[in-house]
Amino acid sequence: MKLNDGQRLRLLEHVVINVMPADCSGEESMIFNTTRRTLRVQGQALHNVENIVLPLLDGSRTIGEIRNAIGEQLTDSSLNQCLEFLMDNRLVEESLENTNDLDSRAYLLPQISLYHELGFDQKDARKNLANGRIAVFGLGGSGLIAAINLATAGIGFVRLCDDACILPADSLMMSGSGLNKIGTFRSVEAARQIESIGGITEAEIVTDGLNDDATITSLLEDVDLVIVATDAVSVNLAYRLNRLCLKMQRPLLPGGAAGVEGTVGPLVFSQDKPCYLCYRMRSMACSKFPEAELAVEQLLNRERRSQPRLRENLPIGQMLVGSYLALEAVKMMLGLAIATDGKLLHIDLLGTKLTHNVVLKKPGCPHCSAKIGNGKR
Structure with a gap:
């Protein structure tokens, strides 16, 4: 999926993320889990993605602003690859609403998250x-x-x-x-x-x-x-x-x-x-x-x-x-x-x-x- 630096992405609240230590080949594993699916990706320095990138995906920043915040901690190529993976697997969604609007409907989030897992926007x-x-x-x-x-x-x-x-x-x-x-x-x-x-x-x-x-x-x-x-x-x-x-x-x-x-x-x-x-x-x-x-x-x-x-x-x-x-x-x-x-x-x-x-x-x-x-x- 093509990235647009003006997009605001929000990591979905219901996704459980866990980074497993490196194996004998030196690759870490990052697990994305919901009640209906489990995804696993392997690579190096995935803990950096967990600590640097994911906290910024709260819907308040554009992709361009995330690039600026990360600076040289991660290359543009690595950031793009990470964001494209998250978007292609529907682990994030584009945020078109302000945070206050989301907070006002917090009671609906668990069921709306289920609709997302069923394939609905x-x-x-x-x-x-x-x-x-x-x-x-x-x-x-x-x-x-x-x-x-x-x-x-x-x-x-x-x-x-x-x-x-x-x-x-x-x-x-x-x-x-x-x-x-x-x-x-x-x-x-x-x-x-x-x-x-x-x-x-x-x-x-x-x-x-x-x-x-x-x-x-x-x-x-x-x-x-x-x-x-x-x-x-x-x-x-x-x-x-x-x-x-x-x-x-x-x-x-x-x-x-x-x-x-x-x-x-x-x-x-x-x-x-x-x-x-x-x-x-x-x-x-x-x-x-x-x-x-x-x-x-x-x-x-x-x-x-x-x-x-x-x-x-x-x-x-x-x-x-x-x-x-x-x-x-x-x-x-x-x-x-x-x-x-x-x-x-x-x-x-x-x-x-x-x-x-x-x-x-x-x-x-x-x-x-x-x-x-x-x-x-």
Whole structure:
């Protein structure tokens, strides 16, 4: 890579560097290590590079200024060779920001460093996440965990949609004095926790009733992804989101914890792939008592409110599901492969197992069938 004396290079913070003493041939070894790769270079007087060159690569000096600071301690040819090696192997990056700007986002550095190791330019990864707009429906249980994780990942905008109030069981998932907030809106408390992180995420609170298409449609128009915590919303709302997201071509990622199980997916995006209703119909058909399962589902669908009294679970399950929901969202914003595309991620808490199950499209599904895809449930 061609060097420009006006460039400012910054040695990446996550790289561990170690110089090993000279061997019998008189050559030293310099090791560059990250969690995903290890590089080794051999040569003479590498300890000079470690002591003279590397401390100057903090992003505050241009390459020309580094040359002047080193003077005759190292030849231009040796310095060029060193800098080209570091750039070619992505051990440094060009610094276009001032130090204060970097310090303000220090909490993001560990994850941004990982994106770098995955092959992303750090600035591009930050930009993609900061431009992300995600709506989260259901801010109890898994939904709250997902929203907080999205904020810690640097997602720029999160719409918090929940017209329910905090119950005593919800307080287990709330930081601080959750018990003192019983009776207040869950979305308001979620926004407070996101604000306490001190990151870049803008949180919008929605406490309106979520019982009609017009209200929900307006909440979906300007987002890149919709997350619905099925353990914190009504069955009717989950199905309504499924239908409207298909109609508006907004990706929908459902997930929730119930009993000793947690599920994430399937990701709903297009009518040629299975939707959330496809999964639910097949799940009920495969149950021990299909008729009973269907009757309960229809009851919950008619009630149009979340059913915490029927959702026995463990907070650990909700934390796992919420974390996986946020992980899938971050991967989508970065353009990485989505594990729940056409698949269901199943978490077995007692067996400590994680499995992926392919979800088949249900012929004649009222939501995603080509003939009656616009029908209402």
